[in-house]
Every structure is written in C-alpha cells, then in structure tokens.
Amino acid sequence: MRKINLKLKRFLNNSYSIYIGEGIFENRLQAEVSRLAPSKIAIVTDSNILKLYRDKIQKALPSAEVFSFSAGEAQKNMAVILELFSNLSSAGLDRHSLIIALGGGVTGDMTGFLSSIYLRGVPFIQVPTSLLAMVDSSIGGKTGVDTKEGKNLLGSFYQPKAVIMDTDFLKTLPEAEFTNGMAEIIKHALIKDKNYVKFLYENRESIRMLSEPFLTEMIARSCQIKAEVVQKDEKERSLRQILNFGHTIGHAIENAMNYAIPHGFAVAMGMIAEAALSVQRGILAEDDFEKIGKLIKDYGLLCFTDELKNMNEDSFFRSAKLDKKNKAGSIRVVMLKELGMVYHQGRNYSFSIENGEIKEALEKIIGVVENG
Numbered sequence: 001m002r003k004i005n006l007k008l009k010r011f012l013n014n015s016y017s018i019y020i021g022e023g024i025f026e027n028r029l030q031a032e033v034s035r036l037a038p039s040k041i042a043i044v045t046d047s048n049i050l051k052l053y054r055d056k057i058q059k060a061l062p063s064a065e066v067f068s069f070s071a072g073e074a075q076k077n078m079a080v081i082l083e084l085f086s087n088l089s090s091a092g093l094d095r096h097s098l099i100i101a102l103g104g105g106v107t108g109d110m111t112g113f114l115s116s117i118y119l120r121g122v123p124f125i126q127v128p129t130s131l132l133a134m135v136d137s138s139i140g141g142k143t144g145v146d147t148k149e150g151k152n153l154l155g156s157f158y159q160p161k162a163v164i165m166d167t168d169f170l171k172t173l174p175e176a177e178f179t180n181g182m183a184e185i186i187k188h189a190l191i192k193d194k195n196y197v198k199f200l201y202e203n204r205e206s207i208r209m210l211s212e213p214f215l216t217e218m219i220a221r222s223c224q225i226k227a228e229v230v231q232k233d234e235k236e237r238s239l240r241q242i243l244n245f246g247h248t249i250g251h252a253i254e255n256a257m258n259y260a261i262p263h264g265f266a267v268a269m270g271m272i273a274e275a276a277l278s279v280q281r282g283i284l285a286e287d288d289f290e291k292i293g294k295l296i297k298d299y300g301l302l303c304f305t306d307e308l309k310n311m312n313e314d315s316f317f318r319s320a321k322l323d324k325k326n327k328a329g330s331i332r333v334v335m336l337k338e339l340g341m342v343y344h345q346g347r348n349y350s351f352s353i354e355n356g357e358i359k360e361a362l363e364k365i366i367g368v369v370e371n372g
C-alpha cells in the first residue's frame with residue numbers, strides 16, 4: 001500500500017492521507033472508522049456501484065446505512081442533494097457522524113458538497129472508484145453540483161478526513177471510463193515529471209491491462225503530483241493553474257459539443273492543441289510535440305476527432321471566452337516548455353492567446369491522427 005500525506009498550510013487540522021493499493025478497501029476503511037469513532041456512518045454511492053458492490057460494502061461496514069442515487073452526471077444537482085439530505089436527516093446523522101463517498105467523480109463531488117453543508121460540515125471520507133476520480137476529483141477538496149447555468153457553479157472547498165483508493169474497483173470500470181481518466185494522468189506527467197512521461201510510454205501495455213504494480217505506481221505518482229500542487233496553492237491563485245493544462249481548450253470543446261464527449265477525451269485534444277500553441281510560440285520543441293501526440297494517441301484518447309471536425313467554431317470561441325478561469329474576455333492557456341515542464345513567467349502560468357493561433361492549433365489535433 002502507498003500512502004501520501006496532504007498537508008494544507010492554512011488548515012493544519014485539515015491535513016489527511018491518501019492510501020493507494022490493491023484490495024485495501026475493507027481494512028483501510030475499518031481502520032479509519034476506528035480512528036474517527038463516528039456516532040453513525042452513511043455511505044453515499046450511485047446505482048451502478050451499489051449493484052456491483054452491495055455485498056462488499058455490507059461486509060466492510062455492516063453498521064453503515066447506504067444511500068444511492070441514479071448514476072450519471074445529470075444527477076449532480078441540488079434536487080439530488082436535497083433528497084440525500086432528507087435521507088441523512090431521517091437516519092439521524094449528527095455532527096459526529098461520518099459520511100463516505102463511494103463512487104466516481106459525480107458521487108465524490110456531490111457527497112463532498114453535502115458533507116460541507118450538512119449541519120455546517122460533517123467529516124467525510126472519499127473512496128473513489130473510477131480512475132478519473134482517483135487521480136483528479138478526489139484530491140484537492142473541490143466539491144459541488146451543476147446547475148442549469150453551468151457545471152460546478154455551486155460548491156465549496158472541503159477536505160476529506162482520508163482518501164482510500166483500491167485499484168480492485170478498476171476491474172469493473174468500463175474501458176472508456178478508464179481511458180477517460182488516463183487524460184489527467186498524462187497531464188500530470190506532462191506538466192511536472194519527465195520520468196513519469198517515460199514510465200507511461202514504456203508501460204502503456206501493462207497499464208491498459210490493469211497490471212500491478214504498474215497501476216498502483218501510476219496512481220500514486222499522479223496523486224503525489226496533484227497533492228504537491230494543491231498543497232502549495234490550495235485555492236488556485238497561482239501554481240494550481242498548471243493543472244489546467246489542456247483544459248481551456250478542452251472545456252471549450254466539451255461545451256461546444258454540448259458535453260457529448262467525456263471530459264478526458266476533450267482534455268486530451270485540448271492538451272495537443274495547447275502543446276501545439278507552445279510550439280507555435282517557439283517555447284516547445286517540435287519533436288516533444290510529436291511525442292506528446294503519440295502518447296495521447298496510444299492510450300486511445302483520440303477517437304472523437306470526427307466530432308471535432310464538425311464542431312461549430314463560433315460556439316467553441318464563445319465557450320472559450322466564458323471559461324471562468326479566463327480574465328476579462330481573453331483566452332488564456334497553460335503552455336509547455338518541455339516534456340514534464342510548464343512554461344511560466346514568475347508566478348504567472350497562463351498566457352493570453354489569439355483566436356487565429358487557436359484555429360491553427362486545432363488543426364494540429366487532426367494532424368496527429370492523420371499523420372502519426
């Protein structure tokens with residue numbers, strides 16, 4: 001089992017550990033429950049996870065009450081929060097109780113948010129079961145729900161008491177969901193660690209087969225990178241921006257396609273475009289760009305390029321300008337200097353880009369598929 005400690009400067013009592021390993025669910029969860037000694041335990045999960053893991057949950061924590069909602073991003077809304085709130089309230093959960101989020105990013109974001117507002121905040125534990133949730137949404141304390149105005153617009157920063165990642169869960173994860181999570185993993189390597197880029201490239205067969213110890217090693221390295229970044233800049237004022245690599249363009253693609261393609265696949269195309277912008281600006285070498293394209297393609301992340309060709313350009317630029325991370329209507333992206341290193345000027349990690357440059361960069365995505 002691997003253990004990563006997350007220490008948050010301004011909230012020392014909010015420091016916690018992330019545990020990663022094969023088959024650690026039951027023992028680790030029981031250990032955390034003994035440590036926290038809650039008055040009651042509620043597990044919140046989605047319908048898919050409940051169906052697959054009802055017995056496993058029951059065996060690990062027989063005394064816990066389990067509440068579920070229908071799987072899917074469409075359920076990440078206030079109506080479901082209120083429903084879950086009523087369930088917890090009727091079950092008599094108090095401020096000394098524990099809430100456990102068991103599931104993908106939807107479950108984690110929503111349960112984290114509910115935990116942050118239930119009786120003004122009760123302890124919670126994240127047990128992410130999708131690859132995306134393990135390496136991305138379960139670390140860093142962002143919680144929230146979607147509204148008709150947009151995604152994640154209502155939420156809070158709220159840190160869990162522990163995060164438990166059991167790679168056994170990944171065996172039932174649909175392959176496309178695994179691939180979806182790989183985009184953020186590739187992102188971590190590209191922004192922070194050249195050796196990790198090499199690891200991902202050399203072990204791509206083993207990783208796609210879910211072989212240990214590669215799987216645990218990979219998740220641990222990604223969590224370490226994300227934890228380090230979040231630790232230094234919890235509320236995204238400066239360094240945390242590097243985690244947005246591939247996301248300005250990725251989000252705009254997702255949005256222009258009305259969220260018809262999964263997040264990771266959009267971010268993968270966004271990373272290629274933002275790497276291309278870095279080449280266009282003379283910051284990144286052409287052969288590093290080619291390596292990035294090959295890595296992303298080999299992990300099966302470039303299967304929505306036909307949708308990209310048909311994307312409405314006006315809605316793409318409209319969404320890019322509206323991204324909540326941009327300042328004053330300009331489109332800003334994170335750029336790469338080399339494999340494993342972002343470009344920055346002092347504490348500034350994102351740079352304003354013209355529409356014409358972006359059009360050129362979008363063409364390069366198609367180029368990677370057709371020529372590579």
Ligand code: ADP
Pocket residue numbers: 046048049052071072073103104105106107129130131132133137169170171172173174177180
């Ligand atoms: P995210 O991709 O952010 O984790 P979701 O929470 O919607 O988003 O999870 C993606 C999908 O994968 C959902 O349908 C969810 O029920 C399903 N899922 C998550 N973890 C597992 C798992 N270990 N086995 C099977 N399905 C899973």
Ligand code: ZN
Pocket residue numbers: 136184247263267
């Ligand atoms: Zn992302």
